[in-house]
Structure formats: structure tokens, C-alpha cells
Amino acid sequence: MTHSPPGVVPYGFDGPEDYIEKITYDIWNLPQRNPELIRKYYSPTTAIHLDAGDLVGDEVVIANTHARLRSYPDFHGVIDDTIWTGSEDEGYRTSMRWTWTGTDSGGTTFGPATQRPVTFMAIANCIVEGEVITEEWLGANPLSQARQLSYDTEQAIRATAYPPNTTVARPGFSFKATAEGDLVTTAFSKLLGDGNDTGLFSGGCRSSFAPDRERTGTAPIAGWARGLQAALGPLNIDVDDQYSLPPGEGKPLRVATQWRIAGTGPDGPVEFSLISHHHLADGYVTAQWLTYDELALAHRGILLPDYLTA
Structure with missing residues (x-):
């Protein structure tokens, strides 16, 4: 899906860093938290690539977001850095690193509520065309979350289902070495x-x-x-x-x-x-x-x- 114009300024953002940080906070953080904005900033065909298997479409992202917020109602994220490349003419690629914290008071995929605090880090690499993320690669470590909740590796494996031998999709572009x-x-x-x-x-x-x-x-x-x-x-x-x-x-x-x-x-x-x-x-x-x-x-x-x- 191509969005015209490809840049973010016509949509009211100062640039790619402002775009990715503002929409992330608007979706996830209180007091403005609004997961329904995912429909605005992701499309029905947006693919999020993980070693756990692809998530495809805004509705899947919304469902996963609500599940995370049920587990951690006090969820709060802080964006540590955003590195980016691109232009208003060609669109942008952004790499956003953030850290979120929360207390497991709603239970997780690993088991019932533990009331334990968790600190989690993720890096999301996004292709941004206009105001829409058209493709994303997500780096995250759920086993770190499980360890902080006092589950061992075997318990974490039993509690989760991963597709066998997943290969994460390669980007459809070439980068310029520096x-x-x-x-x-x-x-x-x-x-x-x-x-x-x-x-x-x-x-x-x-x-x-x-x-x-x-x-x-x-x-x-x-x-x-x-x-x-x-x-x-x-x-x-x-x-x-x-x-x-x-x-x-x-x-x-x-x-x-x-x-x-x-x-x-x-x-x-x-x-x-x-x-x-x-x-x-x-x-x-x-x-x-x-x-x-x-x-x-x-x-x-x-x-x-x-x-x-x-």
C-alpha cells in the first residue's frame, strides 16, 4: 500500500521522530491511551515480523494491545531513542527503542497474576508511508519477561505456542552502507x-x-x-x-x-x-x-x- 504524500509533515508531524514517538505514546500511555488509534496508523495489510511468527493487520495489533493492557493495567512506556532515515519525498524508516514497565496484576500467557513488576525493552523498525506504518520488524525477548515473573524456561515453553522454523521476512529494499x-x-x-x-x-x-x-x-x-x-x-x-x-x-x-x-x-x-x-x-x-x-x-x-x- 502506498500513501500519498509519502512524508509525515502534511499529516501534522514535525518529522519521523515526532511521528513515531507521538503515535506510540497516544496509543499506549495514560492519560491519552487509545488503542483504537491503531486503525489510523496501521493498515489491514500491515505485517509485523517476529521470530514468533507474523502479526498481520490492524485488528490483530489492537487485540494484542488490549491483551497486554489487561495483563499490565499500569503499563507505561518511555521511548529511549529513535534512529531514522529517509525523506519527505520517499517516506521513512524508523528504529524506535523503548522500555515499558508494568505490574502483572491481570495474568499473562505464562500464568495467573503474580503481582510482580516487569521491565521490558523492544526495538521496532518501521516503514512509514504518510501517516501509516506499512511494515514493521519487532525485536523483543519474552523470555526476559517470563524470568522476571519467576517462570523458568521450561514453564515458558509449555505456556506458549511458536510456529516451527519461522524465518523472518527480509525487507524489500536495499540499504546504503555507511x-x-x-x-x-x-x-x-x-x-x-x-x-x-x-x-x-x-x-x-x-x-x-x-x-x-x-x-x-x-x-x-x-x-x-x-x-x-x-x-x-x-x-x-x-x-x-x-x-x-x-x-x-x-x-x-x-x-x-x-x-x-x-x-x-x-x-x-x-x-x-x-x-x-x-x-x-x-x-x-x-x-x-x-x-x-x-x-x-x-x-x-x-x-x-x-x-x-x-
Whole structure:
């Protein structure tokens, strides 16, 4: 579906960052919370791609939103950053990282209400045409949510249904590589290759592998890489999309990347998606946020070890 004009300014927004942040808060946060706005900003054909399987159409997004709000009536989200590319003439691609909090007072897919607090992080990469999100790739880790609610991995697997061997759809466009993106790609490739080289990460690099898995320094980064390799063997890394924003307004140079990582599980080849935000300074990665679905991997028999302390 193509919307004319493709930019967001004719629809009353100052730009792509204003657009994605305003509609997110209007849909999800009190006091203005209005999930019915999803019909305005998503279409009946909008696909949201996850390792758990695609969600298609505004009505599915509305139903999922209401289910989440029943679980966490005090739900509140804060947008941490939005990285974007594009123009008013061609439309935009946005990568929005946000953190939401809530108390499980309504019960979840994992079980009855626990009254436990949860902090959850997600990165949504969206194609925006006019005022409508026409396609989205969502990075999130439901197993982090389950852990915070005191469910173990086996309980989380039993409580959820995932389609087998899901492959997340590739974007239907090509991205233009940049020097900043190349640095992140090189850092990630060295990290996930032989030797788990962390040479392009600063000594004090802050890493969020999940809201309950945040660490500082290069040792946890190398441990995370070893954990993936222990579960999946040698890894193949591809970039599906990538773009960056220069420093400004108190923010560092930031790079958003949509990765495709492949390895071998107990039942054969496995491929999963990972969406990241990286901060760069002086030729090094100084902070990173990684979103991927550990529960989808667990459903395929791939149980990641306690890699951050390995």
C-alpha cells in the first residue's frame, strides 16, 4: 500500500521522530491511551515480523494491545531513542527503542497474576508511508519477561505456542552502507567470529542483552558471543538493514541495525533476527542494546547457557 504524500509533515508531524514517538505514546500511555488509534496508523495489510511468527493487520495489533493492557493495567512506556532515515519525498524508516514497565496484576500467557513488576525493552523498525506504518520488524525477548515473573524456561515453553522454523521476512529494499555502519558490522562480525574479538568495543561499553541482563565491560560481551556459539556452533551474520544518525542535541553517534544470524541447532539449520542500537565514539562501540527472541530459540531446542557469567 502506498500513501500519498509519502512524508509525515502534511499529516501534522514535525518529522519521523515526532511521528513515531507521538503515535506510540497516544496509543499506549495514560492519560491519552487509545488503542483504537491503531486503525489510523496501521493498515489491514500491515505485517509485523517476529521470530514468533507474523502479526498481520490492524485488528490483530489492537487485540494484542488490549491483551497486554489487561495483563499490565499500569503499563507505561518511555521511548529511549529513535534512529531514522529517509525523506519527505520517499517516506521513512524508523528504529524506535523503548522500555515499558508494568505490574502483572491481570495474568499473562505464562500464568495467573503474580503481582510482580516487569521491565521490558523492544526495538521496532518501521516503514512509514504518510501517516501509516506499512511494515514493521519487532525485536523483543519474552523470555526476559517470563524470568522476571519467576517462570523458568521450561514453564515458558509449555505456556506458549511458536510456529516451527519461522524465518523472518527480509525487507524489500536495499540499504546504503555507511562508515559508521561498517564499524558496527565489523565489530559484530569479529565478536561472533573465531576468537570473540572485542577490540572494537570500549573497555567500559554498556550492554543490554535484555532488561534483566545488563552488563558493563567487554568480558560479558565475549561471554554472550560464546553462549551463542555453544548453542548454535559457527555463526553466519547478515545485515538486512542499517542506518545511523550523527551526534547532536546531547546524543552520540547512533547506529540501528537489523541482523540475520544463522547457525545449527539440534534439528538442523536455524536462523533468527536480532535488532540492535549501538553508540559510537572515537572509533569504538561505547554502548549497545540487543533485542532477539530467546523464547523462539528455546522452542527450537536451543537453550542458551548462562553466557554472561561464562
